[in-house]
Amino acid sequence: MDQAVPTRDLPADWRDLFALTKPRVMTLVVFTGLCGLLAAPAPMHPVLAFTAVLCIALGAGGAGALNMWYEADLDAKMKRTAKRPLPGGRLSPETAFQFAVGLCLGSVVLMDLATNHLAAGILAFSIFFYAIIYTAWLKRRTPQNIVIGGAAGAFPPLIGWVAATGSIDLLPVLLFSLIFLWTPPHFWALSLFVKSDYAAAGVPMLPVTNGVEHTRKQIALYTLPMAAVAIAPWPLGLTGPLYGVLATVLSAVFLLLSLRVLANKSTDPATMGPERALFKFSILYLFALFGALVVDRFL
Template identity: 60%
Template sequence: MSDLSTQTPVDFEGEARFGDYIALLKPRVMSLVVFTALVGLLVAPVPVDPMIGFTAILFIALGAGASGALNMWYDADIDAVMRRTRSRPVPAGRVTPSEALQIGMGLSVLSVVMLGLATNWAAAGLLAFTIFFYAVVYTIWLKRRTPQNIVIGGAAGAFPPLVGWMAATGGIALEPVLMFALIFLWTPPHFWALALFMKSDYDTARVPMLTVTHGRAETRRQVLLYTIALMPVAIWLGFTSVGGPIYLAVAALTNLWFLVGAWRIWRRDETAAEADSYAVEKRVFRFSLLYIFVHFGALLAEATLRAAGA
């Protein structure tokens, strides 16, 4: 006897909502990209039409989102075992890996072409290289092979102000290179502070995080070393054409605070850290988020003051 019932139970619970496709683009990472690219574009010496500037930032952000989708496609196996990432759309089964790949590739092409049409092809080329660097060099080649993955991945996150500057001027200069170096050197202490108190996740995923391969004492030492290397870059930026007294004051205070935090991380051992539930590491991680925003915020304030005074 055949069953003609229309009530055949079919599981549609796994179907994606629109928000799942947005989550694929890593909107939280995008916010840093938008902000730093915007600052790179606004502090550049060439004024940009507001609509062209808006389009440039929109497609730089979309390019970052595209590389995020490609990262989620390739890293679905790692994401599935990490507590922090297991509810992402691909490991949770709401978006298929092939969909993530197609969205990532499609948005990569769209963002590069639109940035080229809106501004110039040098900026578009750099955006294409940034997507390639994050998706292929970092995610596919190096993330699972070397404990320096964070340092290399940091470079991908450091390109947006350079792309923003290039979108405005069509060229490169010392100032955006220093902005790149600021984010590049800030990423390791920022991320390793997080890795110190999220240890179980990276162990489980078997990602060669510095804490796993070289030990936690070495990670603490590297946090301090990168923070020391970061200071002169942050201060140097203040003496270029985009800097000024506001930026220098902000940079001096925040770098001093960051250095004290990194010093405390270095001085502690695991027993002391476990005793207060990694309070210092958590505080330094939270401060590091503020650190990058206030540096770029101060550059924006300097540019606003220069524009008002001109």
């Protein structure tokens, strides 16, 4: 890793430290973790439930901060990330690293004390997977970085469920699989219209290494098993019709948008409206599915 990023000798602003945690990404992580906890059949004391979700947030924030610390040199080369705290020179690498490690260790220890060893162990592994397997190993080496690395973001609902129950069951495994399969089409849709950024930074994202047309085909292909896994809890009797119908409708829309992406022949980011539409909808898709899961379970 090249840490030759200019910094100013100034005290760290709390907003810069908060930005290190990738708050937009953390929002989805915390929401899916909370939904996994609420969907579990074992009710938790509100204080312990809040603590478990807080640990998921702290662990995700710490992993995100480690990612930003390690990738400061890449972020400096991309327009959409050049103003982040490290490439922007507002934080030193040492401060960022210490902050990240503190969040990661604190989240795992607190999760272990508040819930159970299994939940803490999965949280620790998810942090390791994102920071080491994805960030340090996969991202700069293979266009399959998002495919394999997507597992890191798929752990929160499983962690939430295990924090409540102390065990791993079929439904949280399906939720893990859903996010795992959702991640490639979600990020590849983004990478299609910011391809030049990844190319400039030397990141081997799929559109850079295999071309735009191949990436569009992969988005459509991954959407099929993702939709199947999203709908699966209903016929398996793990959820009711409210979730099942909504999952079916939303997955059909996702598939339609992915086919529009496949049909688009443009390589100009300015005319990649279908890709932008799919990227935006993919975020709504996951929020809506997990929200419906919780409502369905309470009903």
